[in-house]
Amino acid sequence: MNTLTSPEDRALPRMNAIVMEAGGPPAQSLAHRSVSVPEPGLGEVLVEVHAAAVNPLDIANAAGLLGSPLPMIPGGDFAGVVVSDGAHQGEEVWGCGPALGMALGEKRPGTHARFVVLPETWLSRKPERLTMTEAAAVGRSHFTAWQALINSLDLQPGETVLITGGSGLVGQAATAIARWRGAKPIVVGRRRPAGVEHFIDISSNDISSTDSSSTDIRAAVLDLTDGRGADTALDTVGGALSEPTVRSLRPEGRMVVIAAGAPDRQASVPVSEIISRQLHLTGLATVFLDGADVARIFDQLRPLFERGFLVPPAVKTWPLDDAVQAYQAVLDGAAGIKQVLLPTADRPY
Template identity: 25%
Template sequence: MKAFIVKSYGKKEKLHLTDWAEPTLKENDVLVQVYAAGVNSLDSLIRNGDFKLFLPYKPPFVNGHDVAGVVTKVGPKVSKFKIGDEVYSRPSDYRVGTFAEFISIDENDVALKPKNLSMEEAASIPLVGLTSWQALVEIANVKKGQKVFIQAGSGGVGTFAIQLAKYLGAFVATTTSTKNIDLVKSLGADLIIDYKTEDFETKLKEYDLVLHSNKDTKILEKSLRILKSGGQLISLVGPPTPEFATAIGLPWYLKLVTKLISLGTKKKAKKLSTNFVFLFMRAEGKQLGEITKLIEAGVIKPVIDNVFPFEQTNEALSYVETGRSRGKVVVKVK
């Protein structure tokens, strides 16, 4: 099969299109023919080697974290899916590789594709959908009337998280640029801050939750200050914490590293009587099934900026790296 692989780590490295062995099937796996794959900044970070301390993939390996396609084979113990099912998934860490013609995935990480979405639309959902679900539902347990600040509202996670937060009954504030104000308004944002001309810290106070996605440490500090006492900041960009290290089973010395690099942020949060959580989303087919219900009910709609042909996966990744995409970028494989 054809696949885009990481040959060696590095920011200037391109993914290499090559012939690659078709994946083998474990007893609980389904083999999915890839129709479309979502493109995420995570794919760049993995290629760059930014996460190799915590996710030590050994090059060469196939990149890609979002998939929609059709089940073509099932392992002997598979009970939830059959050949011909249209599915979507964010495969587990160490099982990634959606920039390819086929991928094998544990059935527990898979869900039936929403019937009202195309393959390209479905491929845009899993990673940002699960990130939003795990932040807003699982960790924060957002309730009606709470105030939620979602940074970068026009991005992949932002466009999904705004819709989910509104469904949960929250008052939603977000940041975006002038040209994307209408987009985030259409998704349900109540208070929109143009980050190029306005300072969110002067506009927001006593918030219950911040969904944080900006690597600038000053933005992190401002975000902690707009929370009410007992409020929570969930960061998608770090610093990673010992709790995260424990959850993914890292050795003691890496737990120590996370303790050291998150110490300053945790101290600032504690001083303000707030809570800092680092979220690195995990694969979860059951949660994706819940997301399917919301999409089929018309509660959440995918936002897609661009669809690239499979051969242009590197161009799609470069476009995502500009940080200017409105919603998600997808590659069409079949």
């Protein structure tokens, strides 16, 4: 029985939602359904979702790769208004439930719906400067970049940070946060993001650098750091890029990895080099972060967006009943554009 539309729920208020009913490509796994509006419990609030981004993690979830129970409403990012009674009623909030709509923890339904129930401790006040769509587009990419650079790497002013996959949404967010921090980002990728000064181009079969005559990532990084190597690194790609990223670090350098790469292209990490140069490597899986800790990251991001130090990514919006197309756009690769669902602008069900 589909518990989202069980007979016991039919007398309750209804809402439109995207429901994962099977694992597979978006067209096979997702359905636009009318389901019961969830009811908040003790210490929880009901949020009307005005905008909710679609992330690569949502694609993996819909594909059945995370083992989430079915049926399930997916989605983690959100921007909306608290509509339940209580001290937070009427507040405009933003954020990301790190494991909403997934198999982890309490298995809470996600944000790709008109309403979502969240713990009060997961709330962060939305920047007034941002629209709901812009606020939802910040989401997982920025809190991941913040957790990696600020909380894990403790990036300091004047340090260099090597960022793989710099044209992706996490890479773009990390580059902007590094600049705000007063650090020097060196971006590795297949497409040079706008405004990036130090870029190592790997678009061809032979790795090349547009900032030096070097044909190797490590050589290019050494050239850009006067032979010292990068102080820190954030690897958002994994696979074949992980090894040269490790080798590009200075002695006692620090690195965070958030992606392993394709299963058939796993990195061969030089363990002896890690030991001999006393490197510090950390893995980051954002789904295991506590929602309250993530809300505190958004509290720290808010003034940076309010003052214009950070800006939201480019956005394409979709009504909720076009969610399959939005998911497919992310799956196809959206060139650094955030795909955002608008549940409150949904066409009548």
